[in-house]
Amino acid sequence: MMNGNIMGLGAAESINMTDKSEFVNSxxxxxxxxxxxxxxxxxxxxxPYHYYGCKEITGxxxxxxxxxxxxxxxxxxxxVQGRIPADDHFMVSKLRCRTFSCTTEEAGSKSPEQLxxxxxWDAPCSGVTNGEMxxxxxxxxxxxxxxxxxxxxxxxxxxxxxxxxxxxKYLKPQTELKVELDIVGALPQxxxxxxxxxxxxxxQKA
Numbered sequence: 001m002m003n004g005n006i007m008g009l010g011a012a013e014s015i016n017m018t019d020k021s022e023f024v025n026s027x028x029x030x031x032x033x034x035x036x037x038x039x040x041x042x043x044x045x046x047x048p049y050h051y052y053g054c055k056e057i058t059g060x061x062x063x064x065x066x067x068x069x070x071x072x073x074x075x076x077x078x079x080v081q082g083r084i085p086a087d088d089h090f091m092v093s094k095l096r097c098r099t100f101s102c103t104t105e106e107a108g109s110k111s112p113e114q115l116x117x118x119x120x121w122d123a124p125c126s127g128v129t130n131g132e133m134x135x136x137x138x139x140x141x142x143x144x145x146x147x148x149x150x151x152x153x154x155x156x157x158x159x160x161x162x163x164x165x166x167x168x169k170y171l172k173p174q175t176e177l178k179v180e181l182d183i184v185g186a187l188p189q190x191x192x193x194x195x196x197x198x199x200x201x202x203x204q205k206a
Contacts, residue, residue, distance in 0.1 A: 075117035138175035
């Protein structure tokens with residue numbers, strides 16, 4: 001770190017309130033010494049990233065968005081076995097929840113995977129926002145029994161649909177990513193799917 005800058009932030013990006021600078025200000029001290037050194041020398045850099053998972057929630061009252069049996073399928077999830085990749089030191093800055101619904105007739109013969117790949121995700125339905133959510137990593141719970149109404153951004157033009165900003169939280173490599181949703185009330189159509197994004201920045205080789 002030199003003159004308020006760090007190599008991992010880029011050539012001339014100063015320490016301000018961007019996600020990258022929040023990483024430096026909030027969780028830098030929690031990183032292993034070799035990772036800190038890599039960021040300071042420029043061998044590692046910080047890049048915007050998000051982990052995402054999609055699940056069908058039709059007929060469900062509880063759903064785990066990331067599970068040990070998950071495998072990466074583009075458009076469905078980019079998290080293998082529900083765990084943070086081995087080399088990723090990740091800081092969460094935002095969470096985003098959206099849903100997509102269709103009738104059985106509209107779904108036709110498409111598989112759930114194809115429906116999720118083609119989905120036009122929109123504001124979370126009331127069955128989701130009326131319920132509760134849990135967010136954590138490994139043995140740490142960051143948000144427990146939190147009203148999912150936080151994802152109802154109706155009338156708020158300052159954030160993306162279904163997005164909530166949270167204080168930077170450190171997700172360590174190879175820890176389980178935990179997002180659980182409790183569904184309350186009827187879902188809008190015969191088939192309903194949910195997408196959950198964990199948004200922030202991670203370390204990566206320069």
